[in-house]
Amino acid sequence: MSEPATLPRKGRPRSADADRAILDATRSALAELGWGGLTMGDVAVRAGVAKTTLYRRWPSKNELVVDAVAVLFDELEMADLGSLRADIEAVVRQFAALLALPESQAALLALFAEASRDPALRRRVREAIIDPQKRLVHQGRAAAQARGELSADTDPEDARETVDVIFDTIAGAVEHRILVSGECASAAWISRFATLMLAALQNPAGSV
Amino acid sequence: MSEPATLPRKGRPRSADADRAILDATRSALAELGWGGLTMGDVAVRAGVAKTTLYRRWPSKNELVVDAVAVLFDELEMADLGSLRADIEAVVRQFAALLALPESQAALLALFAEASRDPALRRRVREAIIDPQKRLVHQGRAAAQARGELSADTDPEDARETVDVIFDTIAGAVEHRILVSGECASAAWISRFATLMLAALQNPAGSV
Amino acid sequence: MSEPATLPRKGRPRSADADRAILDATRSALAELGWGGLTMGDVAVRAGVAKTTLYRRWPSKNELVVDAVAVLFDELEMADLGSLRADIEAVVRQFAALLALPESQAALLALFAEASRDPALRRRVREAIIDPQKRLVHQGRAAAQARGELSADTDPEDARETVDVIFDTIAGAVEHRILVSGECASAAWISRFATLMLAALQNPAGSV
Amino acid sequence: MSEPATLPRKGRPRSADADRAILDATRSALAELGWGGLTMGDVAVRAGVAKTTLYRRWPSKNELVVDAVAVLFDELEMADLGSLRADIEAVVRQFAALLALPESQAALLALFAEASRDPALRRRVREAIIDPQKRLVHQGRAAAQARGELSADTDPEDARETVDVIFDTIAGAVEHRILVSGECASAAWISRFATLMLAALQNPAGSV
DNA sequence: GATTAAACGAGACGGTACGTCGAGTCTTTCG
DNA sequence: CGAAAGACTCGACGTACCGTCTCGTTTAATC
Numbered sequence: 001m002s003e004p005a006t007l008p009r010k011g012r013p014r015s016a017d018a019d020r021a022i023l024d025a026t027r028s029a030l031a032e033l034g035w036g037g038l039t040m041g042d043v044a045v046r047a048g049v050a051k052t053t054l055y056r057r058w059p060s061k062n063e064l065v066v067d068a069v070a071v072l073f074d075e076l077e078m079a080d081l082g083s084l085r086a087d088i089e090a091v092v093r094q095f096a097a098l099l100a101l102p103e104s105q106a107a108l109l110a111l112f113a114e115a116s117r118d119p120a121l122r123r124r125v126r127e128a129i130i131d132p133q134k135r136l137v138h139q140g141r142a143a144a145q146a147r148g149e150l151s152a153d154t155d156p157e158d159a160r161e162t163v164d165v166i167f168d169t170i171a172g173a174v175e176h177r178i179l180v181s182g183e184c185a186s187a188a189w190i191s192r193f194a195t196l197m198l199a200a201l202q203n204p205a206g207s208v
Numbered sequence: 209m210s211e212p213a214t215l216p217r218k219g220r221p222r223s224a225d226a227d228r229a230i231l232d233a234t235r236s237a238l239a240e241l242g243w244g245g246l247t248m249g250d251v252a253v254r255a256g257v258a259k260t261t262l263y264r265r266w267p268s269k270n271e272l273v274v275d276a277v278a279v280l281f282d283e284l285e286m287a288d289l290g291s292l293r294a295d296i297e298a299v300v301r302q303f304a305a306l307l308a309l310p311e312s313q314a315a316l317l318a319l320f321a322e323a324s325r326d327p328a329l330r331r332r333v334r335e336a337i338i339d340p341q342k343r344l345v346h347q348g349r350a351a352a353q354a355r356g357e358l359s360a361d362t363d364p365e366d367a368r369e370t371v372d373v374i375f376d377t378i379a380g381a382v383e384h385r386i387l388v389s390g391e392c393a394s395a396a397w398i399s400r401f402a403t404l405m406l407a408a409l410q411n412p413a414g415s416v
Numbered sequence: 417m418s419e420p421a422t423l424p425r426k427g428r429p430r431s432a433d434a435d436r437a438i439l440d441a442t443r444s445a446l447a448e449l450g451w452g453g454l455t456m457g458d459v460a461v462r463a464g465v466a467k468t469t470l471y472r473r474w475p476s477k478n479e480l481v482v483d484a485v486a487v488l489f490d491e492l493e494m495a496d497l498g499s500l501r502a503d504i505e506a507v508v509r510q511f512a513a514l515l516a517l518p519e520s521q522a523a524l525l526a527l528f529a530e531a532s533r534d535p536a537l538r539r540r541v542r543e544a545i546i547d548p549q550k551r552l553v554h555q556g557r558a559a560a561q562a563r564g565e566l567s568a569d570t571d572p573e574d575a576r577e578t579v580d581v582i583f584d585t586i587a588g589a590v591e592h593r594i595l596v597s598g599e600c601a602s603a604a605w606i607s608r609f610a611t612l613m614l615a616a617l618q619n620p621a622g623s624v
Numbered sequence: 625m626s627e628p629a630t631l632p633r634k635g636r637p638r639s640a641d642a643d644r645a646i647l648d649a650t651r652s653a654l655a656e657l658g659w660g661g662l663t664m665g666d667v668a669v670r671a672g673v674a675k676t677t678l679y680r681r682w683p684s685k686n687e688l689v690v691d692a693v694a695v696l697f698d699e700l701e702m703a704d705l706g707s708l709r710a711d712i713e714a715v716v717r718q719f720a721a722l723l724a725l726p727e728s729q730a731a732l733l734a735l736f737a738e739a740s741r742d743p744a745l746r747r748r749v750r751e752a753i754i755d756p757q758k759r760l761v762h763q764g765r766a767a768a769q770a771r772g773e774l775s776a777d778t779d780p781e782d783a784r785e786t787v788d789v790i791f792d793t794i795a796g797a798v799e800h801r802i803l804v805s806g807e808c809a810s811a812a813w814i815s816r817f818a819t820l821m822l823a824a825l826q827n828p829a830g831s832v
Numbered sequence: 833g834a835t836t837a838a839a840c841g842a843g844a845c846g847g848t849a850c851g852t853c854g855a856g857t858c859t860t861t862c863g
Numbered sequence: 864c865g866a867a868a869g870a871c872t873c874g875a876c877g878t879a880c881c882g883t884c885t886c887g888t889t890t891a892a893t894c
Contacts, residue, residue: 011843012885018845034325039875050846055877105324112388113317117242122390130389165381165400168389172380173373180320180383181338181376182330192373200408226866247854258867263856427869428859434871450741455849466872471851525737528804532729533658538806546805581816584805585797589789591804592796596736597754598746608789616824635838636890642840663880674841679882 014057021047022054026068031103035110038065062114062121069107070128072098078139084149084201087140088194092174095133096185099178109179130171137167150201170197229255230262234276239311243318246273270322270329277315278336280306286347292357292409295348296402300382304393307386317387338379345375358409378405430473437463438470442484447519451481451526478530478537485523486544488514494555500565500617503556504610508590511549512601515594525595546587553583566617586613638681645671646678650692655726659734662689686738686745693731694752696722702763708773708825711764712818716798719757720809723802733803754795761791774825794821 025046029038040061044051058064076094081087098104115122141163144150153159173193177185233254237246248269252259266272284302289295306312323330349371352358361367381401385393441462445454456477460467474480492510497503514520531538557579560566569575589609593601649670653662664685668675682688700718705711722728739746765787768774777783797817801809 009843010841010887012845014844035321036325040877041875044846048846051877052847052879053845056844060877106321109317109321109324113243113314113321116313116317116387116390117244126389161396161400165397165404168385169377169381169401169404171388172382172384173377174380175384175388176380177376179324180379181334182324188369189373192369193377196373196377196408199411200404203407203411248856249854258869259856260858260868261866264865269855425869426861426867428861428871430870451737452741456851457849466874467851468853468873469871472870476851521740522737525733525740529659529730529733529737532733532803532806533660542805577812577816581797581813581820584801585793585817585820587804588796588798588800589793590796592799593792595740596795596799597750597792598740604785605789608785609793612789612793612824615827616820619823619827634892635836636840637892638839664882665880674843675882676842676884677840680839684882 018047018049018053019057022049022057022064023068023071025049026064027103030065030068030107031101034106035065036106040064062111062118063124065107065111066121066124066128069104069111072101072104073129073133076133076136078136078143080139080143082147084140084144084147085194085198087143088170088197089190091136091140092170092185092190092193095171095174096178096190099174100184105179133171134163134167137163137170141166144201166197166201169200226255226257226261227265230257230265230272231276231279234272235311238273238276238315239309242314243273248272270319270326271332273315273319274329274332274336277312277319280309280312281337281341284341284344286344286351288347288351290355292348292352292355293402293406295351296378296405297398299344299348300378300393300398300401303379303382304386304398307382308392313387341379342371342375345371345378349374352409374405374409377408434463434465434469435473438465438473438480439484439487442480443519446481446484446523447517450522452522454481456480478527478534479540481523481527482537482540482544485520485527488517488520489545489549492549492552494552494559496555496559498563500556500560500563501610501614503559504586504613505606507552507556508586508601508606508609511587511590512594512606515590516600521595549587550579550583553579553586557582560617582613582617585616642671642673642677643681646673646681646688647692647695649673650688651727654689654692654731655729658730659689664688686735686742687748689731689735690745690748690752693728693735696725696728697753697757700757700760702760702767704763704767706771708764708768708771709818709822711767712794712821713814715760715764716794716809716814716817719795719798720802720814723798724808729803757795758787758791761787761794765790768825790821790825793824 022043025043026038029043029046033042038061040054041051043064044054047054054064058067076091076098078087078091081090099108111121111125115125141150145152174185177183177189183189230251233251234246237251237254241250246269248259248262251272252262255262262272266275284299284306286295286299289298307316319329319333323333349358353360382393385391385397391397438459441459442454445459445462449458454477456470457467459480460470463470470480474483492507492514494503494507497506515524527537527541531541557566561568590601593599593605599605646667649667650662653667653670657666662685664678665675667688668678671678678688682691700715700722702711702715705714723732735745735749739749765774769776798809801807801813807813
């Protein structure tokens with residue numbers, strides 16, 4: 001959760017085992033029971049830990065789930081596969097697979113829902129989960145520019161906002177498909193979506 | 209909840225006022241307290257109605273909220289403004305405004321979250337809220353084709369799937385922007401997004 | 417607990433069965449587990465009732481136990497046995513038997529202990545349990561005076577205070593013997609105590 | 625707690641300051657919060673001591689309170705004031721004053737209550753608190769016999785039992801008056817009670 | 833003066849019960 | 864019969880203490 005090298009505080013130190021067991025228990029309970037069925041008491045039992053121990057570390061279900069789920073997103077990566085289309089399809093496939101996991105399925109939407117009322121939680125979700133993924137767009141664009149598939153950026157500020165819109169679009173489309181519609185992201189859908197994005201990215205002057 | 213013209217049963221008829229009062233109360237409670245803070249008891253009190261009355265009409269919190277929120281989406285419409293860009297921007301603006309309302313803000317995500325575990329609810333949400341909006345894409349494409357901005361469909365099946373992807377992309381981008389990121393959809397963002405979509409739609413063979 | 421004939425209020429009336437079951441459960445739990453081992457949750461389970469139902473009627477363990485125990489004291493009575501000694505021994509024997517019951521044993525002291533910090537509870541205990549027993553002293557004195565064993569009262573105020581002291585002495589001696597010392601009130605002890613009291617009562621001017 | 629001259633073991637010796645601070649803290653916490661409100665953690669904090677230190681000395685709340693309270697009773701003494709009445713009144717006054725202290729008020733009854741379920745504790749309470757006070761009765765009787773106010777003992781066994789009953793009666797009456805009824809032991813009440821006891825003691829043949 | 837073993841503070845730990853709250857059902861009386 | 868009122872069961876909540884358990888840190892007696 002934070003500074004790895006905290007000076008040795010007084011008293012009995014917190015058990016690292018407990019931390020791990022709790023997060024694991026949270027993920028498995030989440031997958032089995034969904035957000036609504038997830039209870040702190042149950043997580044404590046699964047983790048073989050007292051409820052108090054759980055509350056000592058996380059003030060509420062929300063923060064616990066953020067931490068339990070955030071780690072899943074760290075595995076996303078942008079592998080340079082030689083073409084922009086291949087890269088886009090790969091990252092969409094990864095993201096779709098992640099959202100299709102039962103533990104993220106229920107957790108993410110509920111987390112977003114809670115976050116919509118709790119600015120602190122929203123910040124936490126964005127910092128721990130959302131924003132880190134923008135790096136994927138940056139990496140993909142840089143690779144494509146190196147290959148000559150995309151033109152170079154002119155204005156850095158403009159580039160940043162472009163990245164934002166592209167990220168919103170890709171993330172949003174997959175989220176909507178998987179989480180909202182509840183349909184799977186088939187190869188055909190991914191291909192079609194990649195086609196759409198390629199056209200969009202390679203023809204920036206489509207307007208006016 | 210349904211059959212508008214049920215034959216007049218025996219005994220005291222159900223009060224139509226109550227229905228209206230309950231849905232209004234649900235929406236306002238939702239806006240004030242969010243999904244988590246919404247209680248059936250509170251809705252009953254706000255509506256000046258007994259809890260029993262409430263349960264007599266809706267079997268649970270979820271279905272009640274679906275009905276309370278669904279009506280908001282009926283107001284979306286695709287006005288032909290003379291150009292595809294204008295039409296896209298207009299519909300995105302409407303959708304963004306809708307999602308920015310406090311009562312939908314909290315409700316939608318929570319509804320989607322519940323739906324992710326409850327197939328019946330998911331179907332209900334899709335039928336009442338999501339799918340009806342695809343008509344907007346159909347209307348917009350038809351108008352643009354009439355204007356010559358887009359080429360005509362060749363294969364109807366292909367067209368259907370294309371509409372799906374486009375709908376997923378537009379809806380998803382706005383949802384992500386507003387609900388997940390929690391940022392407003394500024395005029396600049398909308399313009400940028402419209403540019404992206406125009407490029408995508410008008411250059412279908414962007415790949416290879 | 418209160419007016420037997422409350423006008424029929426609206427809503428579902430409280431279940432009389434529940435009241436009875438709860439008080440019975442309280443007494444049996446008390447006898448088995450003692451005050452310290454008595455938990456509201458356990459009482460609820462034994463009574464086949466939800467914890468909420470229990471709290472709806474009694475705000476805390478204390479008041480519940482007062483009500484559960486008070487009824488035991490209603491059975492005490494002063495039977496005119498023909499002599500003051502016999503009457504004293506009989507009432508002491510009854511009181512001792514009552515205090516020796518496992519359910520009163522633990523409950524009374526704990527109740528008195530709580531009452532020592534809570535004036536409202538103390539009043540409740542006195543009104544429901546203690547003071548009603550003073551009637552026994554009054555009855556016994558009246559009978560003895562009728563028999564000529566005791567001289568008649570001269571000053572009614574003086575008589576009242578005398579009754580108080582006698583009551584304090586008798587009740588206190590038995591309480592101390594049973595509850596504090598934890599020894600049984602054997603026939604020998606009762607006889608000896610009766611002798612002491614007779615001497616005290618029949619020689620009011622023992623001092624100078 | 626015991627053996628004043630334990631052989632000096634190795635390692636750091638226990639702090640005598642801590643012992644004192646803990647007992648003081650216990651008494652003051654008891655007076656302020658009563659038995660129910662007394663927590664080990666709070667005592668530890670008040671005493672400026674770790675909870676561990678506390679448990680290292682006393683196995684539980686009960687034993688701690690016994691020790692904390694017992695000392696108060698050591699101050700009771702029977703001063704030979706020249707007449708049995710004066711002696712009785714003096715000792716009753718002392719005892720009443722002791723029971724009126726807020727720290728004993730709450731502690732004693734709760735202690736008795738606990739003891740009623742825990743034979744070990746009961747023994748401890750009797751040995752540390754109750755029985756030592758019987759010496760007062762012995763002393764008073766001896767003095768009165770020396771003065772000729774009371775006849776000499778004939779049978780030592782009979783004398784022992786007589787002392788027991790007298791002690792039960794005096795202690796019980798004061799306990800009931802102060803702890804159970806919650807009324808103060810006024811000079812008038814003490815005088816009246818002394819009269820009663822004098823009559824009882826000086827007319828042993830009241831029966832038959 | 834160094835060693836050493838126990839006492840110490842701090843505080844995390846597994847538990848148990850607390851009293852409250854919301855969901856959804858059931859049982860009254862009134863209109 | 865519908866509606867209002869409110870009691871009902873159930874189960875999770877988050878808190879408070881319990882008594883135990885590490886930790887790292889004194890502190891006196893012994894070597």
